[in-house]
Amino acid sequence: ALNTCVYAPVAEISYHPKELLQFSIRFALHISVWIAYRIAFIFLVLTGFVRTQIISKEIPANIVYEDDLCLAFRDIAPQAPTHVLVIPKIRAGLTQLSKAVPEHKDILGHLLYTAQAVAKSEKLDKGFRIVVNDGEEGCKLSSPSHLGC
Numbered sequence: 001a002l003n004t005c006v007y008a009p010v011a012e013i014s015y016h017p018k019e020l021l022q023f024s025i026r027f028a029l030h031i032s033v034w035i036a037y038r039i040a041f042i043f044l045v046l047t048g049f050v051r052t053q054i055i056s057k058e059i060p061a062n063i064v065y066e067d068d069l070c071l072a073f074r075d076i077a078p079q080a081p082t083h084v085l086v087i088p089k090i091r092a093g094l095t096q097l098s099k100a101v102p103e104h105k106d107i108l109g110h111l112l113y114t115a116q117a118v119a120k121s122e123k124l125d126k127g128f129r130i131v132v133n134d135g136e137e138g139c140k141l142s143s144p145s146h147l148g149c
Contacts, residue, residue: 055089065118069110072118080129082122086115097134 053059055071064084065072075083088094088111094104112130119128 051087055087064121065114067114069107070114072114082119082124082128084115084118084122086111086118097132 050059054061054073061071062074063071064074065086068089070086070088072084072086075085088107090107092104092107094100094107097108100108115130116128122128
C-alpha cells in the first residue's frame with residue numbers, strides 16, 4: 001500500500017505517499033489550506049495512523065456510534081449529506097474485503113448491521129448506500145477496512 005503513487009491533480013507529478021506531507025505544505029501556499037489539510041489527512045490514513053488515534057480518542061472525531069467491536073464517526077470531508085465511516089476496532093488481519101477469511105465473517109456482519117443501525121439513527125428512512133472500497137482500483141485510499149454510509 002505504501003508503494004502506491006498518488007498523483008497531484010494540478011501538477012501531473014507522481015508523489016510517493018511519504019512525500020505527500022511535504023507536498024501538501026507547498027500546495028497550501030498555492031491553492032488552499034483546506035485542500036492541503038485533506039491531502040495531509042490522506043497521508044495519515046495511508047499510514048494507518050488516523051484509525052488508531054481515532055479509536056484511542058487521541059484525535060477528536062464526531063462519533064455517532066461505538067461498541068466493543070466497532071466505531072462509527074462522521075467523515076471530515078463528506079461526499080454525501082450523511083457520510084459516516086464504520087470501522088472495526090480490532091482488524092485481526094482484515095485489511096481489505098478481498099482478503100477476508102472465514103474468521104472475519106462475524107466482524108463483517110457486525111459492521112453491516114452497525115451501518116444499518118446508524119442509518120436508522122440518522123433517520124435515513126427513504127434509503128441509504130453502503131460503500132466498501134477495495135484495492136487500488138476500487139478507489140481505496142486508506143489501509144484499514146471500513147464501511148462508508
